[in-house]
Each structure stands twice: as C-alpha cells, then as structure tokens.
Amino acid sequence: MRYWLFKSEPSAWSWDQMKAAGGNPTEWTGVRNYLARNNMRAMRLGDLGFFYHSNEGLAVVGIVEVAALAHADSTADNPTWECVDIRAVAAMPTPVALSAIKANPKLAAMALVANSRLSVQPVTQAEWAEVCAMGGYAS
C-alpha cells in the first residue's frame, strides 16, 4: 500500500464535486507533467491519497482511493498522457491547512512543502499517519 497526494484547484475540480460522485470513480484528467504521470503509473488499486485544494483553501480536505490503474487520458490529444480513476473515501474531519503542514517539523520533507508545483505527489507512510492525526482521521 502506497500513499499519494492529489492537488486540484477548487475552481477546476473541488472536493465537493468529488464527494458528489458518491464514491463512484472519476478520472483524474489533465495532468501534463511527466513526474506526475509517472507517479500515477506507479499507483496500485486500493492505494490511498490525500485530496488537496490549491490556490483557494490550501488544505488537505479529503481521502481518496485509487479505483483504476493508469490509462489513456481521454482529454489529451497525445497518448503520452495518462490518468488514474479515484473515488472519494472520506472527508478529513478537520481540514489540514498548508500552514499547519509547514509548521510541523515532521513534515518538512513532504513534497507539498519541498516541491510545491508537483500536482501528483508521493506521500510516505509516516507523513500519511502524521497528517491523518492532525486532521482527526483514523487511518
């Protein structure tokens, strides 16, 4: 089991929209970055991820699960680009703000802090446990 973080601008695709899918898988389309794509290729069914709101919100707001392995991104005109499907698992009881993550020395190496422009990031098990604890989510 590995852990990930999916970043989205709420104006483009929000946690509310994710939840509205009612646990049905939705395609995580639109990634046009090789590192992010490679992270999606490494995902396995059942891997869990944080759902993070960038630009507005700036917080981890939910938990998602990988529901389909990487496949061609139907919104891309180039087969280079792939996406996975994810489904909403649970809302973070207390959203974990970026400011709180930055203020936590245990999370200093998190990609969210160290490489803030990467839209699909790996999360270590220790980071996963720490952020879940901060948000009151029993992982």
Next chain:
DNA sequence: GCCAACGTTGGC
C-alpha cells in the same frame, strides 16, 4: 495581482 520556482521549448 505579483512573483519565485520550475518545466518545456526551440535555436544554435
């Protein structure tokens, strides 16, 4: 709205 950081493009 600004700007720093980063990825990509394209000329050489």
Next chain:
DNA sequence: GCCAACGTTGGC
C-alpha cells in the same frame, strides 16, 4: 546537448 526565453503553477 546546452541554455535562454517563455509559459504555468501556486503561495502570498
């Protein structure tokens, strides 16, 4: 294959 120019992301 280098690197300058450019575009985009995303925090502030």
